[in-house]
Amino acid sequence: MPLNKEIQPGDNDELTRERLQATFDTQQMAAALWGSDLARKRRELAKKVDKLTVLHDSKDMSFMTREEKLSENARKVVQMFAHVADIVEDPSDDAEMFHLSSNAIGHEGHPFGVHFVMFIPALKAQADDEQREKWLMPALGLQLIGTYAQTELGHGTNLRALETMATFDKATDEFVIHTPTVTALKWWPGSLGKSSNHAVVSANLIIDGKSYGHHNFMVQIRDENTHKPLKGITVGDIGPKMAYNASDNGFLGFDHHRIPRRNMLMRHAKVDKNGVYTKPPHAKIGYSAMVHVRSVMIGHQGMFLGSASTIAIRYSLVRRQGEIKEGSGEVKILDYQTQQHRLFPQLARAYVFMFAGKEVRELYQKVLSDMEKGETTLLADLHALTSGLKSVVTHLCVAGMEQCRMACGGHGYSRASGIPEIWGVAVGGCTYEGENMVMLLQLARYLMKAVKETKKGKSLGRLVDYLLLPQDRHSLIGRVPQGEYGPHLAAFEHIARRQIFKVADELTKLQDKGMSKEIAWQKKAVELQRAARLHTRFYLAACFHRKVQSVVDGRIREALADLYHLHLNYELLDMVNYALEDAYLKADQVDFIREDMYRLLETIRPNAISLVDAFEFSDRELRSVLGRRDGHVYENLYKWAKESELNRADVLPYFDKYLKPMMLAARQRSNI
Ligand SMILES: CCCCCCCCCCCCCCCCCCC/C=C/C(=O)SCCNC(=O)CCNC(=O)[C@H](O)C(C)(C)COP(=O)(O)OP(=O)(O)OC[C@H]1O[C@@H](n2cnc3c(N)ncnc32)[C@H](O)[C@@H]1OP(=O)(O)O
Ligand SMILES: Cc1cc2nc3c(=O)[nH]c(=O)nc-3n(C[C@H](O)[C@H](O)[C@H](O)COP(=O)(O)OP(=O)(O)OC[C@H]3O[C@@H](n4cnc5c(N)ncnc54)[C@H](O)[C@@H]3O)c2cc1C
Numbered sequence: 001m002p003l004n005k006e007i008q009p010g011d012n013d014e015l016t017r018e019r020l021q022a023t024f025d026t027q028q029m030a031a032a033l034w035g036s037d038l039a040r041k042r043r044e045l046a047k048k049v050d051k052l053t054v055l056h057d058s059k060d061m062s063f064m065t066r067e068e069k070l071s072e073n074a075r076k077v078v079q080m081f082a083h084v085a086d087i088v089e090d091p092s093d094d095a096e097m098f099h100l101s102s103n104a105i106g107h108e109g110h111p112f113g114v115h116f117v118m119f120i121p122a123l124k125a126q127a128d129d130e131q132r133e134k135w136l137m138p139a140l141g142l143q144l145i146g147t148y149a150q151t152e153l154g155h156g157t158n159l160r161a162l163e164t165m166a167t168f169d170k171a172t173d174e175f176v177i178h179t180p181t182v183t184a185l186k187w188w189p190g191s192l193g194k195s196s197n198h199a200v201v202s203a204n205l206i207i208d209g210k211s212y213g214h215h216n217f218m219v220q221i222r223d224e225n226t227h228k229p230l231k232g233i234t235v236g237d238i239g240p241k242m243a244y245n246a247s248d249n250g251f252l253g254f255d256h257h258r259i260p261r262r263n264m265l266m267r268h269a270k271v272d273k274n275g276v277y278t279k280p281p282h283a284k285i286g287y288s289a290m291v292h293v294r295s296v297m298i299g300h301q302g303m304f305l306g307s308a309s310t311i312a313i314r315y316s317l318v319r320r321q322g323e324i325k326e327g328s329g330e331v332k333i334l335d336y337q338t339q340q341h342r343l344f345p346q347l348a349r350a351y352v353f354m355f356a357g358k359e360v361r362e363l364y365q366k367v368l369s370d371m372e373k374g375e376t377t378l379l380a381d382l383h384a385l386t387s388g389l390k391s392v393v394t395h396l397c398v399a400g401m402e403q404c405r406m407a408c409g410g411h412g413y414s415r416a417s418g419i420p421e422i423w424g425v426a427v428g429g430c431t432y433e434g435e436n437m438v439m440l441l442q443l444a445r446y447l448m449k450a451v452k453e454t455k456k457g458k459s460l461g462r463l464v465d466y467l468l469l470p471q472d473r474h475s476l477i478g479r480v481p482q483g484e485y486g487p488h489l490a491a492f493e494h495i496a497r498r499q500i501f502k503v504a505d506e507l508t509k510l511q512d513k514g515m516s517k518e519i520a521w522q523k524k525a526v527e528l529q530r531a532a533r534l535h536t537r538f539y540l541a542a543c544f545h546r547k548v549q550s551v552v553d554g555r556i557r558e559a560l561a562d563l564y565h566l567h568l569n570y571e572l573l574d575m576v577n578y579a580l581e582d583a584y585l586k587a588d589q590v591d592f593i594r595e596d597m598y599r600l601l602e603t604i605r606p607n608a609i610s611l612v613d614a615f616e617f618s619d620r621e622l623r624s625v626l627g628r629r630d631g632h633v634y635e636n637l638y639k640w641a642k643e644s645e646l647n648r649a650d651v652l653p654y655f656d657k658y659l660k661p662m663m664l665a666a667r668q669r670s671n672i
Pocket of ligand 2 (some may be wrong): 154187188244428431432434438
């Protein structure tokens with residue numbers, strides 16, 4: 001009985017032979033990746049989507065205009081909701097719904113893109129009970145379409161500089177929402193341009209001339225029936241983007257637009273009819289929708305990298321190019337060490353990002369339920385963790401996807417590979433929900449506070465307990481039996497701790513010389529973001545370790561351990577300069593790490609296809625000709641190219657209009 005449940009009649013023989021080599025059961029590996037319940041649900045919903053033709057793409061999205069894309073995804077999302085009860089077990093389960101939409105709609109966006117990801121989470125966390133009844137229920141019931149309008153044309157990162165005003169008018173018990181300048185226009189919100197009719201809008205709360213900082217307000221922006229913008233509201237699409245072009249990211253302006261006082265979200269901060277303001281229990285509680293998205297992004301980005309790895313690894317087992325031994329025939333490109341070194345570390349990253357995504361969601365759920373009771377102690381830890389993970393994971397994902405694209409040679413550059421689209425969507429994640437560099441500096445702030453606590457013998461939180469431990473001077477890598485690679489993990493810890501203390505000391509020295517805290521921070525900002533990255537990479541490695549240890553099945557644990565050990569070696573080499581600076585690692589130890597990495601590439605090679613099959617991406621979800629499960633790449637590439645709109649006629653009008661007259665004129669000139 002093959003351990004790879006993906007084998008099916010009619011498959012490319014090359015892939016079948018590969019699949020027969022697996023040392024583990026792919027469905028069990030899928031359970032380790034997604035959790036057994038979600039893995040089963042994904043499998044079942046993918047089968048149902050396959051049967052429901054109304055959910056299928058009417059043609060490949062690569063051949064559509066933006067308007068066609070918007071219309072196509074609006075059609076599919078409506079059909080998806082119409083059939084949801086027959087497809088998923090629990091429509092209120094975000095994870096299950098996300099996978100349904102990933103299969104049926106893809107990742108280019110749709111009218112409910114921000115509705116479920118930010119609008120509803122903002123209402124859940126920030127609306128009081130009466131407001132939940134008024135907006136959350138209709139939002140969940142699809143009676144309205146919402147977005148989250150925070151970023152402005154002039155400011156996205158620095159929220160304290162947002163200009164949109166919400167001025168309280170005691171006489172009418174209303175807020176007057178106003179856009180005072182062009183830079184105050186809301187800019188970027190997803191699905192705002194043409195789809196949404198409601199928005200959670202961030203605006204400065206002004207009472208009796210005093211500003212209380214930005215708060216969130218519910219604003220209806222379009223008529224429910226005609227869909228025309230309401231009086232005093234200007235709204236539209238901001239134009240095409242690198243990718244994500246089935247989303248109508250929009251602009252929004254207000255001309256003294258009035259809303260009732262009770263449209264301010266009042267679970268935490270409040271304004272009564274006399275204009276008396278009540279502070280929230282935590283100053284940043286209004287940022288919760290952003291923290292929510294950051295927490296879900298980790299696993300999703302892992303999934304994007306998993307998709308790109310699946311495409312590149314399957315294709316690398318079909319593609320033959322060149323010979324290793326002269327005269328013995330062309331080899332599969334995955335048999336080249338360089339190809340394995342390019343792809344397997346990306347695969348390992350995809351795995352650990354998905355594991356980290358699960359851990360961080362668990363912490364988010366805990367903080368959310370604490371917040372319900374007015375308890376906010378863990379919010380700072382969650383903010384620090386999500387800020388670091390969001391930045392490191394998105395950055396490594398897009399770097400990894402680019403390796404996957406290049407590993408597919410010329411065909412990787414074609415949209416038929418599917419990689420350009422997922423890359424374009426994933427790279428947006430480096431910017432949205434907090435620009436990566438900015439978020440790393442948020443984590444660095446937390447780490448610097450942690451150092452202060454450590455110096456008092458205390459820990460700021462579980463995530464930084466390791467700062468209390470003493471530094472070893474030399475690594476034990478290659479000096480003791482490998483075992484579970486404890487010395488490797490210790491090296492991540494050492495590197496992170498050293499950089500964190502080093503930059504903290506440098507900041508102190510600058511301040512001791514009389515420099516202000518802010519200027520000292522600027523002088524050390526690059527080192528600070530490095531500290532944040534190293535801390536996060538240690539967290540990821542430790543998370544991989546926790547996962548491997550938790551697996552009961554021996555075969556799954558062994559295959560996962562190979563990936564984990566590869567990850568440790570590859571990432572350590574990527575940041576080896578930090579370990580060489582203080583001679584923690586010696587040159588022979590670096591060689592040891594390299595040799596062990598090359599050994600692991602060979603160990604992983606026979607399991608490669610099963611490790612990507614274990615993601616269980618259906619062909620519909622992957623939307624890639626190169627990554628097809630059955631491996632029939634070439635005939636389908638040809639079929640795909642024939643769909644190109646340029647092939648609708650042998651001769652296109654521009655030939656007669658421009659090229660032909662030019663060539664005729666040239667010929668005539670040469671005849672003269
Ligand atoms: C139909 C299908 C249905 C499917 C449904 C399923 C749903 C499944 C989910 C799918 C998910 C898919 C994901 C892809 C979605 C793609 C859509 C993208 C949408 C994008 C949206 C956006 O981008 S919204 C806008 C986001 N904007 C930002 O992120 C702005 C970034 N800036 C900031 O956050 C802040 O300005 C700041 C943090 C950089 C600074 O803030 P501020 O100036 O106020 O503070 P200080 O720096 O002075 O810090 C003071 C103090 O506060 C602490 N702090 C800051 N933020 C927080 C926080 N959030 N929580 C807790 N604490 C915080 C900070 O650390 C400081 O602490 P000290 O102790 O003083 O040091
Ligand atoms: C695909 C996509 C979808 C989006 N969806 C939404 C949405 O639904 N709703 C919404 O409200 N917004 C949305 N946004 C906006 C997004 O949240 C912002 O673009 C993002 O927060 C970055 O802000 P910015 O554009 O102002 O960048 P800027 O802050 O102008 O960043 C430019 C550069 O300046 C640097 N920089 C800025 N501040 C600092 C600092 N303090 N220290 C060091 N360096 C700094 C950055 O690191 C960066 O290199 C979306 C954006 C994208 C790309």
